[in-house]
Amino acid sequence: MNHLIAPSMLASDFGNLKSDIMMVNQSSADWFHLDVMDGIFVPNISFGMPIVSTIRSMTQKPLDVHLMIIEPERYIDRFIEIGSDIITVHIEATSKMDNILNKIAKSTIRSGIAINPDTPINKLENYIEKVD
Secondary structure (H helix, E strand, O other): OOOOOOOEHHHOOHHHHHHHHHHHHOOOOOOEEEEEEEOOOOOOEOOOHHHHHHHHHHOOOOEEEEEEOOOHHHOHHHHHHOOOOEEEEEHHHOOOHHHHHHHHHOOOOEEEEEOOOOOOHHHHOOOOOOOO
C-alpha cells in the first residue's frame, strides 16, 4: 500500500502563507490538505475560496479540499473552478450527496466522503462505489 503525505495548511502561519506553501512545494509531501470550515458544521471558521485559489496559484501539487461546511452543494462548482483536485464532503452535511458526487464525476477531479466518528459506517453503503 502506498502512503501519501498531505500536510494540513490549517496549521500554517497565515502571516507567512507563501513561505509555508513554498516549504511544502519543496518537500516530499504529495498533496496540500485544505480544511474549509464554516463555523456551522464545525465550530471553527478557517478559510474559503480566496485562500484555496491563492494556494492553487502557488503550487502544482494536488489540492485535497475537505469541505467541513453545511450544504456543500452550494459551493461545489466554485471549488472545482478554483482548482481543487480532490473534494471531500461530510455525509452529515448534506442531503444531496448523489448530486454532489455526480457533479464532481463530470469534472476532472476526484471525490471523497468523510464521516464524523459517531456516524454509522453503513451510511456510506450507497456511495462507496461512487467515490474515488
